[in-house]
Amino acid sequence: MREINLREALGEAIAEEMERDPAVFIIGEDVGKMGGLMGEIGGLYDKYGAEKVRDTPLSEAAILGAAIGAAITGLRPIARMRFCDFMGIAWDEVLNQMTKMRYMFGGKIKVPLTMDALSGAGRRSAAQHSQSLEGMFMCIPGLKIVLPSNARDAKGLLKTAIRDDNPVLFLEHKRLMWGGPKSEVPDGEYTVPFGQAEIKREGSDVTVVATAYMVHRALDAAEKLQQEKDISLEIVDPRTIVPFDKETVLNSVKKTGRLVVFTEECATGSFAGQVAAIVADEGFDYLDAPIKRVNAPDTPVPYGIILEDFWMPDENQLIKAINEITS
Amino acid sequence: MPVAKEKLLDLYRTMVRIRRFEERVSEEFAAGNIPGSVHVYIGEEAVATGAIAHLRKDDYIMSTHRGHGHLVAKGGKMNLMMAELFAKQTGYCLGKGGSMHIADLDIGMLGAAGIVGSGIPIATGAGLSARIRGTDQVTICFFGDGASNIGRFHEGINMASIWKLPVIFLCENNLWAVSVPTSTSLAIQDIADRGVAYGIPGVVVDGQDVMAVYEAVGEAVTRAKKGEGPTLVEAKTYRYRGHFEGDAGTYRPREEIEKWLARDPINIFREQLTKTQMLTEKQVAEIDKEALEEVAKAVQFAKESPFPKPEETLDNVYA
Numbered sequence: 001m002r003e004i005n006l007r008e009a010l011g012e013a014i015a016e017e018m019e020r021d022p023a024v025f026i027i028g029e030d031v032g033k034m035g036g037l038m039g040e041i042g043g044l045y046d047k048y049g050a051e052k053v054r055d056t057p058l059s060e061a062a063i064l065g066a067a068i069g070a071a072i073t074g075l076r077p078i079a080r081m082r083f084c085d086f087m088g089i090a091w092d093e094v095l096n097q098m099t100k101m102r103y104m105f106g107g108k109i110k111v112p113l114t115m116d117a118l119s120g121a122g123r124r125s126a127a128q129h130s131q132s133l134e135g136m137f138m139c140i141p142g143l144k145i146v147l148p149s150n151a152r153d154a155k156g157l158l159k160t161a162i163r164d165d166n167p168v169l170f171l172e173h174k175r176l177m178w179g180g181p182k183s184e185v186p187d188g189e190y191t192v193p194f195g196q197a198e199i200k201r202e203g204s205d206v207t208v209v210a211t212a213y214m215v216h217r218a219l220d221a222a223e224k225l226q227q228e229k230d231i232s233l234e235i236v237d238p239r240t241i242v243p244f245d246k247e248t249v250l251n252s253v254k255k256t257g258r259l260v261v262f263t264e265e266c267a268t269g270s271f272a273g274q275v276a277a278i279v280a281d282e283g284f285d286y287l288d289a290p291i292k293r294v295n296a297p298d299t300p301v302p303y304g305i306i307l308e309d310f311w312m313p314d315e316n317q318l319i320k321a322i323n324e325i326t327s
Numbered sequence: 328m329p330v331a332k333e334k335l336l337d338l339y340r341t342m343v344r345i346r347r348f349e350e351r352v353s354e355e356f357a358a359g360n361i362p363g364s365v366h367v368y369i370g371e372e373a374v375a376t377g378a379i380a381h382l383r384k385d386d387y388i389m390s391t392h393r394g395h396g397h398l399v400a401k402g403g404k405m406n407l408m409m410a411e412l413f414a415k416q417t418g419y420c421l422g423k424g425g426s427m428h429i430a431d432l433d434i435g436m437l438g439a440a441g442i443v444g445s446g447i448p449i450a451t452g453a454g455l456s457a458r459i460r461g462t463d464q465v466t467i468c469f470f471g472d473g474a475s476n477i478g479r480f481h482e483g484i485n486m487a488s489i490w491k492l493p494v495i496f497l498c499e500n501n502l503w504a505v506s507v508p509t510s511t512s513l514a515i516q517d518i519a520d521r522g523v524a525y526g527i528p529g530v531v532v533d534g535q536d537v538m539a540v541y542e543a544v545g546e547a548v549t550r551a552k553k554g555e556g557p558t559l560v561e562a563k564t565y566r567y568r569g570h571f572e573g574d575a576g577t578y579r580p581r582e583e584i585e586k587w588l589a590r591d592p593i594n595i596f597r598e599q600l601t602k603t604q605m606l607t608e609k610q611v612a613e614i615d616k617e618a619l620e621e622v623a624k625a626v627q628f629a630k631e632s633p634f635p636k637p638e639e640t641l642d643n644v645y646a
Contacts, residue, residue, distance in 0.1 A: 069448070112646075166646050
C-alpha cells in the first residue's frame with residue numbers, strides 16, 4: 001500500500017475520473033498551468049489542454065452557472081471554487097439553481113456537478129478564507145456534502161462524487177491539504193460510498209462524532225484519555241454529512257451511552273447541532289449523560305496565532321467535555 | 328433572403344397559438360383555476376417566434392419567468408403546460424414547478440429561470456457543453472431588461488465571449504422591470520451597446536416585427552455556428568398586461584400602453600402577409616380556430632387530470 005496525503009489523493013481522483021469518462025472536465029480559477037492553488041491537479045492541463053481544464057475569469061457565478069449548464073446537457077463538470085468562503089459570490093447558483101432544478105422540473109433533469117473548495121481554519125488566513133460552512137450548505141435539500149478526514153477516504157469519496165448524478169460539495173480542510181498527515185491508499189481502483197460513516201477508533205465509554213481535521217484531534221485526545229484516565233473513546237467519522245449515516249452514530253451511542261459532537265464550526269446552525277438533535281430524538285433512551293457539543297465560538301475566524309488557536313476547537317476542550325460527562 | 332411561404336405561415340401560426348394560450352391562462356387565473364403566479368407573454372410573441380424559428384429540436388433555449396411563449400415556440404406541449412399551471416400530476420413538472428419552472432430537455436428547453444438573470448451563465452454552460460461535446464448546437468438565452476443589470480449578465484456574457492461560444496443572448500427589453508422603467512434603471516438607451524464591452528456585436532431590433540427578429544437572430548445563429556461567438560440582440564418590445572396576472576400595471580402611462588397596443592405584433596404580421604397575398608382571410612380564421620381548439624383541449628386535459636398525492640412532495644429531490 002502506498003501512503004499519500006489528501007492533496008495528492010484529490011489530484012489522483014480527478015485524474016483517474018477524467019481518464020475514465022470523457023464527460024468529466026474541470027472549470028475554475030487557476031486550474032490551468034498553475035494546476036490549482038497547491039499544484040494538486042498539476043499535469044492535467046498538459047494532458048487535456050485548455051478545452052477540458054478551463055481557466056476562467058474571476059467570475060464565480062459564471063463558473064457555477066456554466067457548470068450547471070454543462071451538467072444538464074450531458075457533461076460532468078468539476079467546478080473548483082478555491083475557498084468555500086468564495087461561494088457566497090455564487091450563492092444563487094447553489095441555493096436556487098443546481099439544487100432546485102431536479103425537483104422543480106419534476107425529476108426530469110440531472111445535475112451531475114462536483115464542486116470542491118478549501119474549508120477550515122488554522123492557516124492564519126482570517127475571516128474570509130477560513131470558514132467551515134457545512135452547516136449552512138446542509139440546509140439546502142438537493143445538495144450532497146463530503147467532508148473527508150484522510151487521503152484514502154478523500155480519493156474514494158471524490159470519485160464517487162464525480163460519478164454521482166447530483167450536485168456534490170466536496171470540502172477539503174486546509175490543514176489536511178497543506179502538508180497534512182499521510183494515509184495508506186489502495187493501489188488500484190476503488191471508491192468510497194456516500195452515507196457510510198467509518199469508525200476511526202473503536203471504544204466503549206464515549207462516542208465522539210468528528211469531521212475533517214477534527215477527526216485527527218479527536219484521535220489524539222482518545223490516545224491521551226486512554227493512557228491517562230483509561231477512558232475509551234469511539235471516534236465516528238460521518239465522511240458525508242449529506243447523506244448522513246445516522247445508524248452508525250446511533251449504534252455507537254447505544255454501546256457507549258455518551259455522545260460528544262466535535263466539529264470546527266460556529267455552534268449556531270451547525271451540523272453538530274443536527275447530530276445532537278437526531279440523537280436526542282431517536283436515541284434518548286441510550287443516553288446516560290447529556291449530549292455535548294464542542295465547536296467554535298459564534299464569531300468570525302480571527303487572524304493571528306493566539307486568537308485563531310483559541311477559536312479552533314482542540315483536544316483540551318474535547319477532553320474537558322468528556323470529563324464533564326464521565327466523572 | 329426570401330423566406331418560404333410555409334415558414335411565414337408557421338411563424339404566424341406560432342404567434343397566434345402563444346396569444347390564445349396566454350389569453351386563456353389569464354382567464355383561468357382569474358377564475359381561480361391556477362393557484363400560483365403567472366406572467367403572460369402577450370405583446371411579445373414576435374420575439375420568441377422569430378428567434379426560435381431558427382433552431383433545431385436539439386438546439387437549446389434558456390427561458391425566463393415570462394416563459395410560456397418560448398416554450399410554445401420551441402415545440403412545448405400545451406396540455407402538459409396547462410396541466411402544470413393547474414398544479415396537476417400530469418403537468419410538465421408533476422405539479423412541482425408551476426409557471427416559472429418548466430423544462431423539457433427532449434426539445435432543448437433547459438428551463439425557465441424564476442430568478443431574473445440566473446439563466447445567463449447557465450446558457451453559457453450549455454454553449455460550452457456543445458463545444459466540448461463537439462456538436463453544432465446553438466443556445467438562445469432569453470432575458471429581460473431587468474436581467475441586464477444583474478451581475479451575471481456581465482459574468483455570463485464575458486465568459487461566452489472569451490470562449491467564442493455558440494450562444495445568442497436575446498434581451499427582451501419590454502421597458503419595465505416590474506414597476507421600474509428602463510429610463511430610471513439604465514444610463515444608456517440601448518442595452519445592445521453593452522456588447523462593445525464584451526467585444527461582440529450588439530444589435531437592436533424591433534421586437535414587434537417578427538421578420539426583423541427572424542433576420543437579426545438568423546445572423547447571430549450563423550455567426551455562432553461558424554465559431555465566431557455570441558451576439559447580443561436587444562428586441563424592443565412591450566408586455567401588454569401587468570408584470571403578473573393581478574397586477575393592474577397602473578405605474579405605466581396610458582399613452583405609452585396605447586402606443587404599443589397600436590403596434591401589436593400579430594396585427595403587424597397579419598397585415599404584412601395579407602397585403603402580399605401570403606395569407607387569406609379564410610386562413611386567418613382557420614389558424615385562429617385551430618389555436619383556440621388546441622388551447623381548449625389543453626384546458627380540458629388540465630381540468631380532468633388528477634392532483635398529485637401529498638406524499639409525492641418527498642420525491643425527486645435527488646437523482
